[in-house]
Amino acid sequence: MREHLIAAPLPTIRRIPRYLNVLEDFAAEQISFVSATDIANKLGLKPIQVRKDMAFTGIVGKPKVGYKTDELIETIKSFLGWDSATDAFLIGAGALGTALLGYRGFAERGLQIVAAFDIDPKKIGTRIHGKEVFPISKMAELAKRMQVHIGVLTVPAESASQCAHALMDAGITGIWNFSPAELDVPESMTVQREDLSAGLAVLSVRMSEKKQGIV
Amino acid sequence: MREHLIAAPLPTIRRIPRYLNVLEDFAAEQISFVSATDIANKLGLKPIQVRKDMAFTGIVGKPKVGYKTDELIETIKSFLGWDSATDAFLIGAGALGTALLGYRGFAERGLQIVAAFDIDPKKIGTRIHGKEVFPISKMAELAKRMQVHIGVLTVPAESASQCAHALMDAGITGIWNFSPAELDVPESMTVQREDLSAGLAVLSVRMSEKKQGIV
Numbered sequence: 001m002r003e004h005l006i007a008a009p010l011p012t013i014r015r016i017p018r019y020l021n022v023l024e025d026f027a028a029e030q031i032s033f034v035s036a037t038d039i040a041n042k043l044g045l046k047p048i049q050v051r052k053d054m055a056f057t058g059i060v061g062k063p064k065v066g067y068k069t070d071e072l073i074e075t076i077k078s079f080l081g082w083d084s085a086t087d088a089f090l091i092g093a094g095a096l097g098t099a100l101l102g103y104r105g106f107a108e109r110g111l112q113i114v115a116a117f118d119i120d121p122k123k124i125g126t127r128i129h130g131k132e133v134f135p136i137s138k139m140a141e142l143a144k145r146m147q148v149h150i151g152v153l154t155v156p157a158e159s160a161s162q163c164a165h166a167l168m169d170a171g172i173t174g175i176w177n178f179s180p181a182e183l184d185v186p187e188s189m190t191v192q193r194e195d196l197s198a199g200l201a202v203l204s205v206r207m208s209e210k211k212q213g214i215v
Numbered sequence: 216m217r218e219h220l221i222a223a224p225l226p227t228i229r230r231i232p233r234y235l236n237v238l239e240d241f242a243a244e245q246i247s248f249v250s251a252t253d254i255a256n257k258l259g260l261k262p263i264q265v266r267k268d269m270a271f272t273g274i275v276g277k278p279k280v281g282y283k284t285d286e287l288i289e290t291i292k293s294f295l296g297w298d299s300a301t302d303a304f305l306i307g308a309g310a311l312g313t314a315l316l317g318y319r320g321f322a323e324r325g326l327q328i329v330a331a332f333d334i335d336p337k338k339i340g341t342r343i344h345g346k347e348v349f350p351i352s353k354m355a356e357l358a359k360r361m362q363v364h365i366g367v368l369t370v371p372a373e374s375a376s377q378c379a380h381a382l383m384d385a386g387i388t389g390i391w392n393f394s395p396a397e398l399d400v401p402e403s404m405t406v407q408r409e410d411l412s413a414g415l416a417v418l419s420v421r422m423s424e425k426k427q428g429i430v
Contacts, residue, residue: 007429020412
């Protein structure tokens with residue numbers, strides 16, 4: 001449970017899954033107690049950063065002893081909502097959508113894609129990695145019946161806005177947006193943009209800066 | 216060409232591809248001049264932010280006229296190195312790797328995946344979305360011959376470190392790391408981590424904060 005009633009900063013949230021990876025490695029090595037310094041060293045971070053981030057999950061380390069590995073893993077999973085499976089729909093069963101349907105990493109992180117939606121009649125009714133593909137018109141009914149609140153959006157930019165509205169009408173409140181489009185949705189919706197071009201831009205610019213001796 | 220000899224901040228670099236999307240929309244609508252305010256409004260940003268970010272690309276807007284749309288597009292593409300195609304290798308032809316091999320978005324952004332590598336004998340010699348799959352042992356020879364300096368890493372966590380070293384030995388200097396592993400490589404390498412769990416964490420935490428009335 002969250003004890004802090006202030007929103008966690010974005011960089012903190014983004015670092016927390018990395019802590020979880022490191023802690024799971026420690027647990028696999030039967031290391032029962034870990035310090036913020038142990039975690040920080042594995043990730044090239046400062047221990048104070050780790051301690052500050054951990055405070056947002058509600059856990060407190062003991063001086064000289066550190067954190068109990070198992071307890072910290074559970075606390076982090078609960079903070080991230082990864083302690084129980086959350087069902088999600090995927091919209092857009094193209095190349096990227098197909099890959100995400102087959103990606104085992106999500107289930108490990110509590111996200112279970114339970115159905116896919118597409119407009120292509122050739123895809124509708126088929127199964128991709130075991131998940132049935134439905135027409136978009138079925139979304140509202142299925143979302144209500146299956147109690148789904150998260151949509152993974154993997155459609156081209158030109159269909160993104162229309163699909164986002166279909167998701168909203170279906171009662172979906174969180175969109176994981178893999179499309180390059182900017183979505184114009186009400187504040188009540190949570191949208192997380194997964195922008196591959198941003199990552200590619202960072203890689204290109206940093207390589208070019210290194211070549212020019214700027215960094 | 217970069218006129219600034221200081222490294223662009225990370226959030227600036229990540230925003231620039233979004234400016235490019237918006238500018239390409241303006242160009243498609245035959246809008247020849249755009250202001251920082253026009254761009255900012257489309258993205259829900261402040262105009263001063265857009266102006267500051269643009270300065271890193273080396274372009275200067277004219278007061279009351281703004282930027283010439285086509286010129287700004289060219290300047291941004293040149294800043295990002297997206298004005299010419301850069302060849303890349305993909306390592307790990309699993310579900311995610313296969314999707315990225317078929318993803319048209321990269322070519323539009325100047326990244327051309329020219330070959331894939333895998334350890335699975337059943338995949339080696341086949342073609343995925345037209346790209347041949349080679350054994351990892353061929354990487355150094357092909358990187359040299361094809362002048363490839365970027366590797367897209369889509370292997371499971373347990374193989375990531377070994378593959379990163381194979382990339383390094385092949386003369387690759389930039390790694391786009393889609394594996395959940397932390398890579399321990401020398402400073403001379405540029406590594407861009409594409410962390411899907413970080414995005415999922417942000418979506419989960421923000422939805423839970425909204426539910427609790429924190430944000």
